[in-house]
Amino acid sequence: MRSPTIDQVAGSVLAAFSLLVLWECRKIPFGFLAEPGPGAVPLILAIALLAISIAVIAGGRAGRRFADVRWTEWRHAAAILASCAFMALAIERIGYRLTVLVALVFLTSVVEKKGWIAGAVYAGCFAFGTHYLFNHVLGVPLPQGPFGL
Amino acid sequence: MPKEFVGPESDKLLGANLVPETLNGLLAGFAMAFTPEVMLYAFVGCVVGTLVGVLPGVGPLAGISLLLPVTFGLNPVSAIVLLAGIYYGAMYGGSTTSILMRIPGEAASVMTCIDGYAMTQKGRGGAALAVAAVGSFVAGTLSIVGLMLLAPPLAEFALRFGPPENFALLVLGLLVLAYMSSGSMTRSLAMAALGLLLGMVGMDTMTGLFRFEYGLSELGDGIGIVPVAVGLFGISEILISAGQSTRVDVRAPRLRELLPTRREWRASAGPIGRGTLLGFFIGIIPGPGHIISSFVSYSIERRLSKHPERFGKGAIEGVAGPESANNSATSGAFVPMLALGLPSGAVPAIMLAALMIHGIAPGPLLIQQQPQLFWAVIASMYVGNVVLLILNLPMVGLFVNILRVPYSYLYPSLLAFATLGVYAVNNSVVDLWIMGGAGLLGYVLRKLEFELAPIILGLVLAPMLELSFRQSLAMSAGNYTIFFTHPISAFMLSVALVLLLLGMRSTFTRAEGTRALASLEPSASQAQKGNP
Numbered sequence: 001m002r003s004p005t006i007d008q009v010a011g012s013v014l015a016a017f018s019l020l021v022l023w024e025c026r027k028i029p030f031g032f033l034a035e036p037g038p039g040a041v042p043l044i045l046a047i048a049l050l051a052i053s054i055a056v057i058a059g060g061r062a063g064r065r066f067a068d069v070r071w072t073e074w075r076h077a078a079a080i081l082a083s084c085a086f087m088a089l090a091i092e093r094i095g096y097r098l099t100v101l102v103a104l105v106f107l108t109s110v111v112e113k114k115g116w117i118a119g120a121v122y123a124g125c126f127a128f129g130t131h132y133l134f135n136h137v138l139g140v141p142l143p144q145g146p147f148g149l
Numbered sequence: 150m151p152k153e154f155v156g157p158e159s160d161k162l163l164g165a166n167l168v169p170e171t172l173n174g175l176l177a178g179f180a181m182a183f184t185p186e187v188m189l190y191a192f193v194g195c196v197v198g199t200l201v202g203v204l205p206g207v208g209p210l211a212g213i214s215l216l217l218p219v220t221f222g223l224n225p226v227s228a229i230v231l232l233a234g235i236y237y238g239a240m241y242g243g244s245t246t247s248i249l250m251r252i253p254g255e256a257a258s259v260m261t262c263i264d265g266y267a268m269t270q271k272g273r274g275g276a277a278l279a280v281a282a283v284g285s286f287v288a289g290t291l292s293i294v295g296l297m298l299l300a301p302p303l304a305e306f307a308l309r310f311g312p313p314e315n316f317a318l319l320v321l322g323l324l325v326l327a328y329m330s331s332g333s334m335t336r337s338l339a340m341a342a343l344g345l346l347l348g349m350v351g352m353d354t355m356t357g358l359f360r361f362e363y364g365l366s367e368l369g370d371g372i373g374i375v376p377v378a379v380g381l382f383g384i385s386e387i388l389i390s391a392g393q394s395t396r397v398d399v400r401a402p403r404l405r406e407l408l409p410t411r412r413e414w415r416a417s418a419g420p421i422g423r424g425t426l427l428g429f430f431i432g433i434i435p436g437p438g439h440i441i442s443s444f445v446s447y448s449i450e451r452r453l454s455k456h457p458e459r460f461g462k463g464a465i466e467g468v469a470g471p472e473s474a475n476n477s478a479t480s481g482a483f484v485p486m487l488a489l490g491l492p493s494g495a496v497p498a499i500m501l502a503a504l505m506i507h508g509i510a511p512g513p514l515l516i517q518q519q520p521q522l523f524w525a526v527i528a529s530m531y532v533g534n535v536v537l538l539i540l541n542l543p544m545v546g547l548f549v550n551i552l553r554v555p556y557s558y559l560y561p562s563l564l565a566f567a568t569l570g571v572y573a574v575n576n577s578v579v580d581l582w583i584m585g586g587a588g589l590l591g592y593v594l595r596k597l598e599f600e601l602a603p604i605i606l607g608l609v610l611a612p613m614l615e616l617s618f619r620q621s622l623a624m625s626a627g628n629y630t631i632f633f634t635h636p637i638s639a640f641m642l643s644v645a646l647v648l649l650l651l652g653m654r655s656t657f658t659r660a661e662g663t664r665a666l667a668s669l670e671p672s673a674s675q676a677q678k679g680n681p
Contacts, residue, residue: 007333007336009597010336010339010597010599011339014339014343018346021346024361033627034627035623035627036618036619036622037356038353038356039360040619041614041615041618041619042360045346045349046346048342055653056333056335059335060333064598069596069597073388076388076391077391077592080384080387080391081388081585081589083564084384084564084581084585084588085582085585087565087568087581088578088582091578096569104561104565107560107561107564108557108558112557114557114558122558123561126562130565134569134573138219140219141576142569
């Protein structure tokens with residue numbers, strides 16, 4: 001059996017998403033056709049997305065196979081996304097400087113294997129330098145962490 | 150603080166004394182723009198904007214959102230001059246890396262990559278840079294004249310638009326974008342619908358009811374444009390490029406290499422003129438005008454060319470047209486923003502937010518009530534264009550040197566900057582999660598060769614589209630024929646329908662036809678080849 005095409009996979013995911021939105025729309029008042037309420041346009045859009053998704057699936061039978069897509073950089077991508085998640089979790093808990101310091105050391109020293117000293121120097125300069133520039137010079141308030149960091 | 154403004158009353162502009170009154174206003178604007186404070190902010194804006202445009206992953210949207218909090222302490226004129234400088238500086242800067250390295254600094258420079266980089270490979274990168282810079286300067290300057298002369302009458306015309314016309318215009322904008330995209334139209338429409346659905350999150354403006362916010366008060370105002378834009382375009386670019394360890398070969402052309410030949414100048418004149426006109430008018434239309442205009446300009450130049458086969462292989466017209474168009478669209482975007490208080494895209498929306506923070510109410514009365522702001526911005530744009538021309542060519546080596554920084558150090562810095570900028574807009578951690586989610590979505594969609602622009606356009610237009618749809622029905626007591634009994638709206642919806650049918654036909658019959666000729670955006674795989 002041949003693997004599905006990109007359009008078939010993507011169309012199926014979009015169709016599933018539109019069905020989810022349709023399900024969620026039941027909680028919002030639709031109003032009337034002549035006087036649409038807050039749920040009307042999301043419902044119409046979800047139906048439109050469902051129809052388009054079916055068209056994507058139907059029109060994509062002969063396209064490129066999903067299995068042919070190469071995800072060679074997935075390790076880097078996962079590490080970067082993990083850094084994003086870490087920064088979102090940490091920025092208000094441990095402050096801007098420590099958050100950025102840890103994230104940058106992780107990315108340069110662990111992911112990019114640039115060495116601990118180089119990574120720490122670069123991360124420290126960046127974290128403290130941008131904090132000074134934005135917080136003190138430009139007056140952009142940034143979250144503080146423990147010990148005034 | 151800039152001195153007292155003594156310019157024309159804008160209501161007179163609509164009368165017979167348009168030119169003298171405009172000149173008076175412009176002179177008064179220059180008097181303000183030449184104050185040291187405003188000049189400084191115009192210069193800083195241009196430099197920062199150029200750097201923002203050069204760096205891949207940091208577009209004008211991210212750059213402006215990053216610096217938005219900086220403007221809180223400035224007076225409104227300086228604030229808007231700084232942000233405007235970043236905006237059109239980024240348009241200039243984006244061309245540099247597109248031409249020299251095939252790395253679009255921001256989305257509007259994607260088209261410049263194609264022929265600009267091909268010219269670099271042939272040793273004509275310097276000429277491409279010069280044509281891009283001069284084209285941008287000419288387009289930028291002429292479009293400011295257009296903005297200055299046409300804003301009041303165009304505002305008056307656009308004020309005739311009621312909800313049905315606005316709805317039709319937005320639908321047409323989305324369909325034009327989908328039709329002009331590469332690949333199948335259905336894929337682009339799916340992305341637009343996805344963007345529109347994301348735009349439904351938050352408070353319903355007509356009833357005050359919250360939708361899809363799942364108890365998160367931060368989503369009450371909807372999904373922010375800044376985190377989605379930074380995630381979709383910035384973070385996804387970092388995710389795709391990070392694993393590629395190839396060193397970037399940065400070679401800035403020497404000054405003498407910057408001179409185009411006479412044939413290249415001649416070939417560029419027409420595209421620059423057409424790009425200027427096209428960009429200005431597309432910029433007025435809601436949507437990412439600077440992106441769409443560069444795509445449409447490229448398509449038009451290819452169709453008009455006697456040798457379309459040269460496109461993609463180093464045609465100077467493929468650089469001159471899109472670069473002029475995207476710079477011209479930047480000025481065009483100021484027309485609805487300054488004259489009507491209607492943002493035509495994400496960047497003008499952020500600028501309007503900056504104005505509101507300073508207590509200025511955007512709308513049709515803005516020019517009348519804040520003439521100093523309007524004319525100082527106009528005058529500073531002239532100054533900014535000269536600054537950018539001076540900066541861009543002689544200092545191109547300096548700007549591209551930023552790309553000598555190893556990517557293993559550059560991308561973590563970009564990630565941290567993106568985090569800082571997105572967080573600083575609302576001091577919201579939810580925005581950081583949205584940014585990360587949008588980054589992942591953008592990464593996957595780019596790997597699957599879907600286009601991302603329709604998502605952000607849908608997100609920006611969704612509230613306007615919904616409001617105009619429901620207002621139209623409220624006007625007509627629920628009669629749907631209102632969209633077809635109003636001539637302007639009927640015309641625009643008819644054009645939209647024709648585009649839809651043409652697009653669908655090519656999708657299902659695989660007869661790409663005219664759309665194949667207008668295959669505008671390089672696929673993700675193509676784009677990756679040029680990435681470091």
